[in-house]
Amino acid sequence: MTRVLVVRESRLDVGRVRAARGVIDPVFLDTPQYRCEALEPELGCEVTVKLETANPVRSFKGRGTELVASQLVASGNKAVVCASAGNLGQALAWSGGRRGLDVTVVASRFATAAKLDRIRALGAKLELVDGDHELARERAAEIARYDGIRLLEDSLDLETCEGATTIGLELMEGTTKFDAVLIALGGGALATGVGHVVKELAPDVDVICVQPEGAPAMTRSWRERRVVTTESTNTIADGVAGRFPIPEVLDDLLLVADDAVLVQEASIITGMRMLLNHAGLVVEPSAALGIAAILEDRDRFAGRHVVTIVCGSNVDMPTYRGWIGL
Amino acid sequence: MTRVLVVRESRLDVGRVRAARGVIDPVFLDTPQYRCEALEPELGCEVTVKLETANPVRSFKGRGTELVASQLVASGNKAVVCASAGNLGQALAWSGGRRGLDVTVVASRFATAAKLDRIRALGAKLELVDGDHELARERAAEIARYDGIRLLEDSLDLETCEGATTIGLELMEGTTKFDAVLIALGGGALATGVGHVVKELAPDVDVICVQPEGAPAMTRSWRERRVVTTESTNTIADGVAGRFPIPEVLDDLLLVADDAVLVQEASIITGMRMLLNHAGLVVEPSAALGIAAILEDRDRFAGRHVVTIVCGSNVDMPTYRGWIGL
Incomplete structure (x- = not known):
């Protein structure tokens, strides 16, 4: 019997993204990335925030x-x-x-x-x-x-992933050395885009995707290495609440993600509240998934330097106030 | 009788600041500057925010x-x-x-x-x-x-003004053409620093300083062209609540400010609330002075493109909630 080793290549190419970066309006590029020490005592690790909300559309998209x-x-x-x-x-x-x-x-x-x-x-x-x-x-x-x-089509169309790849490039071009990056996982554009460049340029950095327990389709698919769909979603993290993972995106994700974890709604809300109270950041639920992941597994991140991408801040204020308990 | 014309020169020098910029940690530089269209219907003018809060100390300092x-x-x-x-x-x-x-x-x-x-x-x-x-x-x-x-000594020591000058350089290096810049006025470092570079590179742009009515010492000094002190201050804008203007800083301010206006506490609070609700930005009172100035004189800014520098976001959250009425 002959065994054939199929090496699946990612659809993403860092060189192409570097070349394409010039067509993106600068208002979306070179976003703030900075240590948020006020968050750290509660989280037990070093935290760098990559802030994707300070632009005309308040998200990385x-x-x-x-x-x-x-x-x-x-x-x-x-x-x-x-x-x-x-x-x-x-x-x-x-x-x-x-x-x-x-x-x-x-x-x-x-x-x-x-x-x-x-x-x-x-x-x-x-x-x-x-x-x-x-x-x-x-x-x-x-x-x-x-x-x-x-x-x-978000995540399927390569440009949406390549856009996210430019976030990864900026993280790698910065002076901060980090051990893990926490990425909100929905359709997969952000995770595959950032994950690809991080794994290519710094293979030792953990690429950890985070999804709500109430919208676990992509995480389950990653774990089972095949598309798993769900009947419904139940999460406040509207930005990542898909049910039908896209096969091509899953394939890319399998190449770059070291882990995919699910977090509870309560942790997302605590994460949002911490980002408001300690960092002065209004964020939408998807943007707090990384903090939620640390909160649910402090031992894993203890003493390490973790990057979390704050990917959006579009919230309905009355609803946000209700979540935060303002 | 011989008249002697004394040309007072600013203590600031744009070339020197350009050269010095390299010693500033990049985490404080090239901060977001973007149109905030969600604010515009209520303000009646085009508004670009220069955001100085997304860094480890949450202010431009x-x-x-x-x-x-x-x-x-x-x-x-x-x-x-x-x-x-x-x-x-x-x-x-x-x-x-x-x-x-x-x-x-x-x-x-x-x-x-x-x-x-x-x-x-x-x-x-x-x-x-x-x-x-x-x-x-x-x-x-x-x-x-x-x-x-x-x-x-803040504002007196030139480095504190030169730091602020780098904000002005970034505004001038951006692609956005603007008609006026609104700058929080306290000790004067921010106003003289930003004002100097704006006036040097774009003399037609209005440099407008904004101070609370409850802490008007520098504004009164600018209007009377001599140091005017006050007995006390009464404002929530703690970052600009000085009583003893510094003569050298006043001299610099007189060279660059087109106007200095005073705003009411209620306008500052409305400005903070608007920045939260429409822009997702938590800001300290001093950072809302620019919006307050627009709110108090909509006709002056109608249809113009105004830059406001969001200079800090360090607030006590319970107090902030009280102001905003959350």
Whole structure:
């Protein structure tokens, strides 16, 4: 019997991303990365925050939509549609809008109202579906087919992962040496993008993905090395609440993630509260997943230097206040 | 009769600041500057935020203390003392501490507790006086004389203004064209530093200083072109609550400020609330002075592009919640 070793290569290429970085508006690049010592006594490890909220769309998604929108314009496209929990939609509205593209965003009517409001304010056409994010994905695909326009699929479309890869490049170009990076895991763009560059340039650094227990599809898929879907999601972390992992993204994730962990809602809320009280940062639940992971396994991180990517801050303030107990 | 025209030159020199910028830890430099469109409908003008809070000391003061501390080390000094409302002290503790300097900070015992806690946590010696910031300044001078160590005087010592000048350089190097910059006015380091570079490189841009009505000493001094002191202060904006303007700083301010305005406490609080609710930014009162100025004079700014420097985010959370009405 002959054994064939199949070496699966990532879809990502650091050199290509380095070259593409120049088309991203600088407002999304070189974001703050700094030690947050006020968080450390409670967490028992050194914590560096990579802050992706101080830009016009308050999340990291602009990095990827800048790549997409500039390519669309270069190839003569006039319109684009995406499904979004709200952050990708805002970013695409921003990047597409300023390049004269017609942007349509499909979202769940249960999505965070502040995100939907901003999508509209940025001039995109917003269509709401009476279901969750997976239904929005179906509807966006339908619009793309019907209108004959480009469908932007988060995490599947390489630009969305390449945008996230630029975060990893910045972390590696910084002077801070770190032992682990904690990455919110949803569709997988952020985790595969950041994970890829970290593993390529610093293989000893742990790439740890974090997902809520209430939306564990990608984590389960990573653990079983095959796509596992779920019937529903139940988490406040709207940005990572998918049910149908994408096979190509899972394959990329299997190449770079050292671990994928699930955290409880209570830990996410504690993480959000700590980021507010000790770091002065308003964050959305997905952005507190890394802190939640430390809180649930302090021994694992004790004394180590951990980077956590604060990936978004789009919250409905009344809801946020309710979570935090303000 | 012969008339002698005396041309007073600023103490600041943009070329020197450009050259010195390299000694500042990058964690304080190239801070986010971005349009905050969610704020704009309520303000009636275009607003760009220059965010100085996403760093280890949560204010812009690290830019100046990096210059000071590296010079102290280069000249063989072992210790330094300063008076501080809390932000300069944190920054000096950070910059001095990592260079092996003994740092002493003198503050009012009524200062923001979170600021005092962080000064201690950063390893500085903290001495509290039973009075306001002006008494802390006296006491710091006394310690410097008695111990024979360097006294760092905010706004008087050029490095503190030069640190702020680097903010102005970044604004001018950005792609955003703006019509006015709103700068919190306290001792004057921020206003003279930013104002100087803006006026030198873009004379048509309005440099507008903003101070609370409850701490108007520098504004009154600027208006009367001579030092005017006050008996007391009454404002939540602790970072700008001085009573004794420094003549040399006033001279520099007279060269660059197009206006100095006073705002009410209620406007500062509204500004803080808007920055939280619409921009997701926790800020200290001094950092909301610019928004307050727009709120009090919408006609003046209508349709213009205004930059506001969000200069700090160190707040006691319970007090902050009280202000915001959370």
